[in-house]
Amino acid sequence: MKKQLMIFSMVTLLLVIGFSGCTQQQSGNNLPNDGSSNTVDPVVQRAEPYISKIDTSNITLRSYANSIIKNCPPNNKETQVNAIYRYIVENYNYVSDPRGVEFIQSPQETMQVKGGDCEDLAIFLDSLLENIGIKTYLVLTDTHAYSLAYNIDTNKLWTYVEQSLIKQVEKDSGENIRQTHNQTFVLEANHNWYYGGEGSPLDTRIDYLNISYKIVSNKPLHLYIVPSKQDFNLLSSGDTFNHYPSCELEDILSTEGVCPHLDKYGGIILSNSNGNDATVTVNLMFYFHPSFYELFKNETITSYKIDNTNCVVLDATAGVYGYPGFDGGLTGEKIAIDPLTKEYVYLD
Numbered sequence: 360m361k362k363q364l365m366i367f368s369m370v371t372l373l374l375v376i377g378f379s380g381c382t383q384q385q386s387g388n389n390l391p392n393d394g395s396s397n398t399v400d401p402v403v404q405r406a407e408p409y410i411s412k413i414d415t416s417n418i419t420l421r422s423y424a425n426s427i428i429k430n431c432p433p434n435n436k437e438t439q440v441n442a443i444y445r446y447i448v449e450n451y452n453y454v455s456d457p458r459g460v461e462f463i464q465s466p467q468e469t470m471q472v473k474g475g476d477c478e479d480l481a482i483f484l485d486s487l488l489e490n491i492g493i494k495t496y497l498v499l500t501d502t503h504a505y506s507l508a509y510n511i512d513t514n515k516l517w518t519y520v521e522q523s524l525i526k527q528v529e530k531d532s533g534e535n536i537r538q539t540h541n542q543t544f545v546l547e548a549n550h551n552w553y554y555g556g557e558g559s560p561l562d563t564r565i566d567y568l569n570i571s572y573k574i575v576s577n578k579p580l581h582l583y584i585v586p587s588k589q590d591f592n593l594l595s596s597g598d599t600f601n602h603y604p605s606c607e608l609e610d611i612l613s614t615e616g617v618c619p620h621l622d623k624y625g626g627i628i629l630s631n632s633n634g635n636d637a638t639v640t641v642n643l644m645f646y647f648h649p650s651f652y653e654l655f656k657n658e659t660i661t662s663y664k665i666d667n668t669n670c671v672v673l674d675a676t677a678g679v680y681g682y683p684g685f686d687g688g689l690t691g692e693k694i695a696i697d698p699l700t701k702e703y704v705y706l707d
């Protein structure tokens with residue numbers, strides 16, 4: 360079974376995403392429990408050094424996880440999973456093992472180092488989630504390790520993924536998304552002042568433009584938000600011009616506000632139609648809201664069905680543009696092990 364949600368792809372990020380389904384090929388408690396056999400299941404034997412490090416009941420880890428999810432809605436596993444995943448990819452680094460050594464860290468050691476390799480970060484992630492009551496699996500491949508979070512609604516998760524990735528785009532883009540302009544000047548009598556763009560359509564990666572403003576003047580002014588600089592020229596020549604009526608203000612001396620969801624790179628006009636010069640201070644911010652659908656349109660949420668229950672991939676090595684459901688296009692055998700029961704399933 361496999362489930363995917365189309366979420367988005369940012370051309371400049373060069374993320375390589377894959378998608379996998381899941382069939383349950385084998386399951387059960389694979390350790391002898393009656394003392395009648397000394398045979399140890401080879402899958403469990405291979406996984407034991409890793410799952411033995413997963414700490415599912417530890418007050419320090421429980422407190423640490425709770426500090427990460429403190430602002431999440433209560434009993435909302437999807438936002439909790441996203442919050443803990445985001446915290447790890449934003450604050451923990453990939454650190455390789457020492458040369459020639461398979462060094463497996465405990466969660467506490469990973470906290471101390473602030474990083475680890477794929478197994479270490481998966482162990483850490485599983486430990487944090489288990490300590491707040493979210494069931495997990497450790498997934499082992501020939502070359503990689505990651506986690507699964509059990510019983511996650513991918514439709515709900517999608518909303519939190521979107522918010523997190525847009526915040527990351529905003530953080531990395533800086534002035535490309537938020538443009539500010541602060542100025543004090545004299546606006547002569549019967550003159551107009553304009554700040555903004557030429558009126559070009561917004562880039563497809565931008566959903567809309569917000570113009571926020573704070574204006575102080577010693578003489579009353581008229582404020583317009585317009586779709587283009589051409590409208591400023593028309594106003595100045597006394598011709599009919601286009602503007603957004605809901606954002607128009609008359610006889611202002613001090614005001615602040617936002618004109619939202621503009622579909623062109625327009626701007627703001629201040630008009631001084633009285634007979635006296637005005638001293639004006641403006642604080643402007645043009646905010647270009649990124650389009651999640653355009654930036655991340657080729658991404659998918661990868662999940663598996665185990666016991667007919669949805670389990671979402673959590674790869675803590677994916678970096679800040681990773682997200683719950685990112686799986687990196689891994690191929691080959693994948694085995695998911697329950698750290699408590701040691702039951703396992705093959706994923707393909």
